[in-house]
Amino acid sequence: xxxxxxxxxxNNLVGSGxxxxxxxxxLDGGVWAKSKDYKHEDELFNAIKEGFEKEDVIRANGxxxxxxxxxxxxxxxxxxxxxxxxxGLFCAKTKQMIIFAFYPxxxxxxxxxxxxxxxxxxxxxxxx
Numbered sequence: 001x002x003x004x005x006x007x008x009x010x011n012n013l014v015g016s017g018x019x020x021x022x023x024x025x026x027l028d029g030g031v032w033a034k035s036k037d038y039k040h041e042d043e044l045f046n047a048i049k050e051g052f053e054k055e056d057v058i059r060a061n062g063x064x065x066x067x068x069x070x071x072x073x074x075x076x077x078x079x080x081x082x083x084x085x086x087x088g089l090f091c092a093k094t095k096q097m098i099i100f101a102f103y104p105x106x107x108x109x110x111x112x113x114x115x116x117x118x119x120x121x122x123x124x125x126x127x128x
Contacts, residue, residue, distance in 0.1 A: 005033035008119055013101050016115035020087075021102040032097065040065050045098070051080055052093050081109070088112070092120040096128045 005024050013022035014035045023034035025045050044065045051058030055075040062071045063082065070082035070089055080091040086105035090113055091098060099120060103112035 008123075009033045009035050012119045013099075013115055016111075018103060018107045018111035018115045019101045020104045020107075021100075023100045025098045025100070027096060027098065038100075040100070044100075048080065048091050048098060048100070051075065051091075052077060052098070081113070083109075090116045092116055094120060094124050094128050097123070099123075 009022045009024060013019040021035050021038045021040075023038050023040070024032040026032055027049070029042065029045050029049070044063065047058070047063045051063070051072070055077075058080065059072045059075055062069055064070070068084045070084045072080065073083055073088075074081040078093050080089075082089040082091075088103050088109055090101045090103070090109075092101075093099075099116060101112055101116040103109065
């Protein structure tokens with residue numbers, strides 16, 4: 001885990017109060033940073049990476065992490081949104097990374113999306 005990426009997770013995502021767990025992965029699957037409570041397996045990264053490449057598959061199948069089944073609500077080449085009951089997951093893809101932002105059932109999805117969008121927009125603006 002690279003210390004230079006950790007503040008984005010701790011301060012800008014989880015620190016926003018709208019994201020409960022977050023991680024930043026390189027496109028090769030290496031973990032660049034993750035929140036202390038992030039407990040999702042590498043298979044989740046693989047499913048998300050494939051979801052960006054094959055939106056129709058992820059829309060049809062959704063994804064599983066642990067015992068939870070997430071359904072795809074929105075997909076695009078740069079962002080995925082999933083729900084499991086009232087909690088959810090937003091993922092954003094840039095040229096070099098995929099960012100995961102889980103939000104709990106107590107948070108409005110738009111607030112989590114806004115937190116992730118701010119980080120993603122900034123990182124894209126500086127070449128990532």
